[in-house]
Amino acid sequence: MSGQAFVERLKKVFGDKITGANFAAIDPWVDVAPAGLVEVCRYLRDEPDLRFDFLNCISGVDYFEPDAKKAAKNDWQPHTEVVYHLSSLPKKTSLVLKVILPRWKNDKPGELPEVPSVTGVWSTADWHEREVFDLSGVRFTGHPDLRRILCPEDWVGHPLRKDYEMPLEYHGIRGR
Amino acid sequence: MATQLDDPRIIEFDVRTDEMLVNMGPQHPSTHGVLRLVLRTDGEVVSEVTPHIGYLHRCAEKIGENLTARQWIPYTDRMDYLAGMNMNLGWALAVEKLMNLELPEKARHLRVLIVEMNRIASHLVGMGAYGLDLGTFSPFLYAFREREKILDLFEEVCGARLTYSYITVGGATADLPTGWIETCERFLAQLEPVIEEYHALLTTNAIFVRRTAGIGILSPEKAIDYGCTGPVLRGSGVDHDLRRDGEQRYTEMYDGYAFEVIVEKNGHYPKDHNYPAVPGSAVLGDCWHRFYVRMLEVMQSIDLVRQAIDRYSMATGSWGEPIKLTEKLPKGEAYLETEAPRGQMGFYVVSSGSGAIPWRVRARSSSFCNLSVTHDLCRGCLIADVPAIVGSLDIVMGEIDR
Amino acid sequence: MAEFLQAYLAPWWLAYVVAALVHAVLLINVVAVGALIFIWLERKVSGRIQDRLGPTRVGGKFGWLQTLADGLKLITKEDLMPEGADGMLFRMAPYISFCASFAGYLALPFADNWVGARLNTAVFFILAVLGLEVFGVILAGYASASKWSLFGAMREAAQVVSYEVPLGMCAVVPVLIAGSMDLVTIGQMQHGWFTNWFVFHDPFTFITFWVYFTCATASVNRAPFDLAEAESELVAGFHTEYSGLRWSIFFMAEYGSMFAVSGLAAILFFGGWNGPLPITEWLGLADTTNPVLSYLGNFIGMLNFMFKCVFGVTFMMWVRWTLPRLRIDQVMTTCLKYCTPIAAASFLGATLWTYFLPGGLILPNNAYGLVREGQLIDGPYPPADAEGPSKETANEKTAGTGDLISQVAGEHRGRD
Numbered sequence: 001m002s003g004q005a006f007v008e009r010l011k012k013v014f015g016d017k018i019t020g021a022n023f024a025a026i027d028p029w030v031d032v033a034p035a036g037l038v039e040v041c042r043y044l045r046d047e048p049d050l051r052f053d054f055l056n057c058i059s060g061v062d063y064f065e066p067d068a069k070k071a072a073k074n075d076w077q078p079h080t081e082v083v084y085h086l087s088s089l090p091k092k093t094s095l096v097l098k099v100i101l102p103r104w105k106n107d108k109p110g111e112l113p114e115v116p117s118v119t120g121v122w123s124t125a126d127w128h129e130r131e132v133f134d135l136s137g138v139r140f141t142g143h144p145d146l147r148r149i150l151c152p153e154d155w156v157g158h159p160l161r162k163d164y165e166m167p168l169e170y171h172g173i174r175g176r
Numbered sequence: 177m178a179t180q181l182d183d184p185r186i187i188e189f190d191v192r193t194d195e196m197l198v199n200m201g202p203q204h205p206s207t208h209g210v211l212r213l214v215l216r217t218d219g220e221v222v223s224e225v226t227p228h229i230g231y232l233h234r235c236a237e238k239i240g241e242n243l244t245a246r247q248w249i250p251y252t253d254r255m256d257y258l259a260g261m262n263m264n265l266g267w268a269l270a271v272e273k274l275m276n277l278e279l280p281e282k283a284r285h286l287r288v289l290i291v292e293m294n295r296i297a298s299h300l301v302g303m304g305a306y307g308l309d310l311g312t313f314s315p316f317l318y319a320f321r322e323r324e325k326i327l328d329l330f331e332e333v334c335g336a337r338l339t340y341s342y343i344t345v346g347g348a349t350a351d352l353p354t355g356w357i358e359t360c361e362r363f364l365a366q367l368e369p370v371i372e373e374y375h376a377l378l379t380t381n382a383i384f385v386r387r388t389a390g391i392g393i394l395s396p397e398k399a400i401d402y403g404c405t406g407p408v409l410r411g412s413g414v415d416h417d418l419r420r421d422g423e424q425r426y427t428e429m430y431d432g433y434a435f436e437v438i439v440e441k442n443g444h445y446p447k448d449h450n451y452p453a454v455p456g457s458a459v460l461g462d463c464w465h466r467f468y469v470r471m472l473e474v475m476q477s478i479d480l481v482r483q484a485i486d487r488y489s490m491a492t493g494s495w496g497e498p499i500k501l502t503e504k505l506p507k508g509e510a511y512l513e514t515e516a517p518r519g520q521m522g523f524y525v526v527s528s529g530s531g532a533i534p535w536r537v538r539a540r541s542s543s544f545c546n547l548s549v550t551h552d553l554c555r556g557c558l559i560a561d562v563p564a565i566v567g568s569l570d571i572v573m574g575e576i577d578r
Numbered sequence: 579m580a581e582f583l584q585a586y587l588a589p590w591w592l593a594y595v596v597a598a599l600v601h602a603v604l605l606i607n608v609v610a611v612g613a614l615i616f617i618w619l620e621r622k623v624s625g626r627i628q629d630r631l632g633p634t635r636v637g638g639k640f641g642w643l644q645t646l647a648d649g650l651k652l653i654t655k656e657d658l659m660p661e662g663a664d665g666m667l668f669r670m671a672p673y674i675s676f677c678a679s680f681a682g683y684l685a686l687p688f689a690d691n692w693v694g695a696r697l698n699t700a701v702f703f704i705l706a707v708l709g710l711e712v713f714g715v716i717l718a719g720y721a722s723a724s725k726w727s728l729f730g731a732m733r734e735a736a737q738v739v740s741y742e743v744p745l746g747m748c749a750v751v752p753v754l755i756a757g758s759m760d761l762v763t764i765g766q767m768q769h770g771w772f773t774n775w776f777v778f779h780d781p782f783t784f785i786t787f788w789v790y791f792t793c794a795t796a797s798v799n800r801a802p803f804d805l806a807e808a809e810s811e812l813v814a815g816f817h818t819e820y821s822g823l824r825w826s827i828f829f830m831a832e833y834g835s836m837f838a839v840s841g842l843a844a845i846l847f848f849g850g851w852n853g854p855l856p857i858t859e860w861l862g863l864a865d866t867t868n869p870v871l872s873y874l875g876n877f878i879g880m881l882n883f884m885f886k887c888v889f890g891v892t893f894m895m896w897v898r899w900t901l902p903r904l905r906i907d908q909v910m911t912t913c914l915k916y917c918t919p920i921a922a923a924s925f926l927g928a929t930l931w932t933y934f935l936p937g938g939l940i941l942p943n944n945a946y947g948l949v950r951e952g953q954l955i956d957g958p959y960p961p962a963d964a965e966g967p968s969k970e971t972a973n974e975k976t977a978g979t980g981d982l983i984s985q986v987a988g989e990h991r992g993r994d
Binding site: 196198204205206219220307308309310311312313314317318321377378381383384386387558559560561562563 | 629630733811
């Protein structure tokens with residue numbers, strides 16, 4: 001199935017939940033609105049000719065340039081992306097989904113952006129989402145147990161955000 | 177145990193048994209590093225296992241946002257430190273995919289040769305450490321004896337024995353030294369008969385079979401659902417190996433190589449070698465099968481190394497000059513998974529196109545996903561089965577915590 | 579020896595006290611030096627099994643001072659105790675273990691009548707006191723205030739208590755054949771050719787021996803039955819919280835018990851101090867009244883016995899470094915479903931065999947060989963003509979202890 005036809009089909013089913021697509025990229029991706037993510041994922045997994053039964057990876061990418069001079073050169077506005085790499089073991093195909101979020105919920109710094117959790121679709125999303133929450137600071141609503149996974153529970157901040165500053169001290173250990 | 181009732185003067189004595197929370201790790205002999213498992217036990221029976229990870233977290237991904245693509249190679253070594261070459265390869269291929277870099281033929285065969293050797297080394301440790309988990313010490317040292325020779329070979333190639341940084345973006349840091357191929361062939365000839373000893377000591381040992389067969393059964397559906405990969409997935413009978421089913425950029429390395437994916441099909445494994453039979457008590461997806469797949473993959477890798485040696489010797493051209501340290505990355509993003517010894521190792525690289533330093537790097541670790549199924553496998557097992565199950569997943573904490 | 583000392587020491591009880599002390603010192607040396615040697619041997623044997631060298635440097639060529647150096651290190655280590663531990667029990671536990679293991683030696687004959695105390699219930703006594711070792715382990719596990727230790731202790735309790743049953747049944751088989759619980763008598767009955775050894779008495783005793791050895795391995799906590807300290811599951815089991823000297827006392831107790839059960843196996847099944855060939859008889863060293871010659875005969879006998887014990891211990895080491903560990907339910911299954919019924923059946927079989935073929939099948943001179951020489955009269959022990967032999971026994975005992983001294987000293991010399 002060509003990329004264009006595939007996206008047309010998704011659009012027919014989900015309407016405006018599919019917000020865009022990029023076919024020129026090395027790994028072509030489909031943009032999904034947060035509200036429709038779980039439905040889209042379930043559809044991709046269950047549809048007999050798609051069968052994306054395997055979630056490879058969830059990554060959070062923060063687009064933000066703290067340096068104003070450099071930021072002026074960028075062709076994008078600050079935002080956060082959650083990238084889902086899916087593949088299908090029976091069909092031997094792969095797919096990339098992207099959810100584009102504001103860096104902060106309601107543009108209030110400190111309030112994490114929210115995405116519905118896909119734990120119900122793929123169990124492996126459990127740990128991946130915890131990791132994205134921990135490191136990139138995205139809140140997955142509906143996640144059964146959204147705790148930090150790699151950083152200590154009392155860690156402050158989300159290290160993979162571009163405006164993250166390493167704490168000067170953590171429990172008496174020098175940080176910087 | 178005394179229970180206090182409402183009236184503080186009355187203390188009722190009864191025999192009540194409580195569940196006990198036990199911390200297995202982070203300092204525990206059989207958690208393969210600094211994994212912490214919180215066990216909820218009722219006597220010897222474990223009702224719940226909660227893994228706690230992150231004790232080895234270095235945020236390598238953050239470090240990667242401050243280094244150029246080639247500079248990050250040493251950090252990939254430290255992920256799965258038992259298979260550094262495979263980690264190097266994963267990252268190198270992902271960056272090459274982003275840069276759309278094609279490699280000369282000789283470089284591809286060199287890479288196959290090196291990563292399959294590393295796979296042997298890694299599976300040997302996995303096998304030995306699994307014996308250790310089950311309480312037998314000797315196979316561990318036997319495995320190390322053989323692995324040592326591989327490390328010697330690697331040392332000749334790149335000067336390092338654990339963190340190689342050998343395979344790099346654009347090829348490898350150097351060609352194989354002269355005479356290396358002959359030493360390698362001698363080693364393979366030595367290794368092949370020794371594998372049978374391991375089969376006698378572990379695979380077919382009655383106690384070993386009793387400890388592993390039918391324990392920690394992972395159904396294929398669950399394995400896929402939890403994103404398990406590598407021998408854990410194939411041990412459950414799912415026919416999936418990225419060396420055959422992966423992206424073209426990766427599978428073209430193995431073009432023309434004769435190998436069969438090690439997986440049980442219609443009740444038996446591919447019969448290229450004289451393998452011991454599957455015991456009757458083993459169920460597909462149990463610890464025994466996961467171990468067995470690893471053992472067979474050692475034989476498979478020996479085969480692949482031999483084929484790679486032939487092709488490498490025949491191939492002409494360069495062994496693949498690495499790119500400049502400051503080579504600019506094009507704008508874009510690429511994700512690529514390779515079949516590392518412990519499963520599919522994926523690297524995701526995002527570049528803003530402004531320089532040599534990637535905007536974002538991400539490592540999808542195989543052990544991370546394999547470990548996430550632990551709580552499901554260990555439900556209702558005995559305490560002694562916990563090391564058996566965790567060991568059969570063959571995790572490396574450096575890769576999980578990154 | 580007490581009788582001998584009574585001639586010199588004024589109050590009669592003092593003689594007994596001195597005699598007991600001498601015996602105890604001799605035996606404790608056997609245990610301590612034995613443990614030293616066995617730990618060294620274990621490291622060498624495991625090293626060779628694992629394709630490495632083992633200790634090579636400390637004390638010359640074979641690293642035979644390694645254990646001593648380790649001992650020194652352990653003495654200098656801090657004696658740690660967890661905060662929540664029950665202090666008195668925690669401190670006591672290793673000694674209880676060691677004492678139990680050590681007390682077994684009291685009734686273990688090293689050669690004909692070279693025994694700390696010749697008891698007419700020696701088999702029973704040894705099994706009983708070795709079984710006490712479990713108390714030390716349980717106390718250690720309970721008092722450590724560590725969950726892993728507690729697991730170890732509970733496993734040990736379950737395991738050892740169950741394995742006592744088949745172990746006792748197996749030990750009863752040679753007792754039944756000999757008609758005596760006295761180890762010296764049992765040993766004497768097996769003199770002559772190796773075909774007189776009880777292990778070759780009939781097929782049932784042969785089976786019994788293997789069951790006995792399995793159970794003995796389990797009851798002294800050696801792999802593949804070392805569940806109480808299963809390092810890959812329970813960190814170190816009952817001795818997780820122990821350090822330094824206290825830990826090493828547990829270690830010594832373990833090796834002491836290994837030696838004791840191997841010694842018991844040697845006497846019950848492998849003729850004790852009797853060699854495979856009746857060499858001492860050919861040389862005229864047996865049944866002689868000449869003190870020097872009987873001395874020499876007994877010395878050779880002791881070497882025989884020691885060799886068998888060391889072989890038994892080495893066999894346990896071999897097993898330990900080869901096999902994976904069983905799980906607790908499998909250990910209990912092995913005991914209750916296999917060892918106990920087999921031991922019971924062998925016991926029954928041996929009973930019938932001795933009833934219908936009292937002399938044994940292979941060599942019928944087994945029993946009446948002894949009768950001929952006037953050692954086995956009707957009734958096992960004490961001999962009916964108690965007047966004559968008792969003096970002899972006393973002399974031999976004296977001689978025995980003297981030799982033990984020289985033997986121990988010799989060991990020291992050999993190692994210097």
